[in-house]
Amino acid sequence: MKKLVPLLMALMFFFPNMLSATTGITIYIDGNAQIFAQPPIIQNGTTLVPLRGVFEKLGATVDWNGKTRTVTTVKNSTTIILKIGSTKPTVNGKVTTISIPAQIIKNRTMVPLRFVSEALGAEVNWNGTKRIITINSKVVAYDVVLNFPVDRYPQTAAHIKSAITRGESSICTIDRGGADENREESLVGIPTKDGYDRDEWPMAMCSEGGKGADVAYVESSDNRGSGSWIGNQLERYPNGTRVLFVLNGNINGGSQSATPQPLTPGTPTPSTQQPSVAGKYRGPYDPFGMDRNCSDFTSQAEAQAFFIAGGGPKTDRHRLDGDGNGVVCESLR
16 A cells, blocks of 8 residues: 555646546536537536637637647637646736646647636536536627517517528617617618518617618517517616517427627616606506507507697507508407
């Protein structure tokens, strides 16, 4: 036994990686599970991940200099230089410190997990219970999450999804005061079509909306129903609230599901004040907010007051006056 102790100490000194734990850790990058030749390990309580595998998945280039045993990583305007055995990598020339030195395990450079976040600005989380690492390179700032009911409004959901895929923002920063101008700018040159609404994404009530918004024809029943639903969800939040739209459910046989974590702590307190309205309308809806249809009102008188408060026949922003006679929702009489 006495001879065994020095042997173990020598192994720990010369081959510390032999005592590292490789305990079934899974890495998810932007929602996709990753498989690397050298999986993550835990060493002295610190999780180490393969630098090249992770950094390249995050869009960085990685170069190795065998003579100096140095790794150089570049992504956009960020340059990282890391020397094997050192705890002092540089990021854009500025020296930083990592808890455990970079090391080579099975021909792979391994670095502390947190260095990924510090170096490339990605959001990194570790779930010790499930042994899962999540890395999110597409971090966006928002205040609340709105899970859009895809199954209830599939056409509108499909448009939102395609618009976001084409580069439109998934964030809506509420700006009710700019809704009219945004709607007018986004719909310029796009004719109306019987039975369909011209759906805009980002929506007119979002500061991201307006000129250049993605516009598609969506059946009126689907679009107005979704508009009413969104309006009800957002009415309690004040202007300036950043809302992340998440699509959960099936769209044309496919699916999309995501629940990233907010960068801003907590959830904004919903406004306790009723939306400001004009005229005699004192109902629950904002005449300058999301689209409403006749089914939202309990009487024709309520719908008419709402219509007048929102500008009346001059704008008919909610398209309640189907025949243009200035009287809305006549079916409610």
